[in-house]
Amino acid sequence: MGFDADLTLFRMEHRPTLLVDAEKExxxxxxxxxxxxxxxxxxxxxxxxxxxxxxxDF
Structure with a gap:
């Protein structure tokens, strides 16, 4: 047997977004x-x- 799995749930949303990194790219x-x-x-x-x-509902 292993360990409990960690899980994150996301929803993909169409939302134009500007992503900027630490080098300003x-x-x-x-x-x-x-x-x-x-x-x-x-x-x-x-x-x-x-x-x-x-x-x-957790």
């Missing part, structure tokens, strides 16, 4: 990943966005 993205919830060591955690959307 930029890249235009058409989609972003919005985190909704995570499961760590068997316990569920909702993000603010996940709570607002009632995405999961």
């Amino acid at each position: 930029s890249l235009q993205a058409d989609n972003i990943l919005v985190p909704l919830a995570a499961i760590r060591a068997g316990k569920g955690y909702l993000t603010e966005q996940g709570s607002a959307e009632h995405a999961f």
Whole structure:
């Protein structure tokens, strides 16, 4: 047997976004990943966005 898996749940959202790194290089993205919830060591955690959307019931 192994250990419990950690998991993060995202929703892909079409939202044009400018991404800028530490060296001021930029890249235009058409989609972003919005985190909704995570499961760590068997316990569920909702993000603010996940709570607002009632995405999961932990």
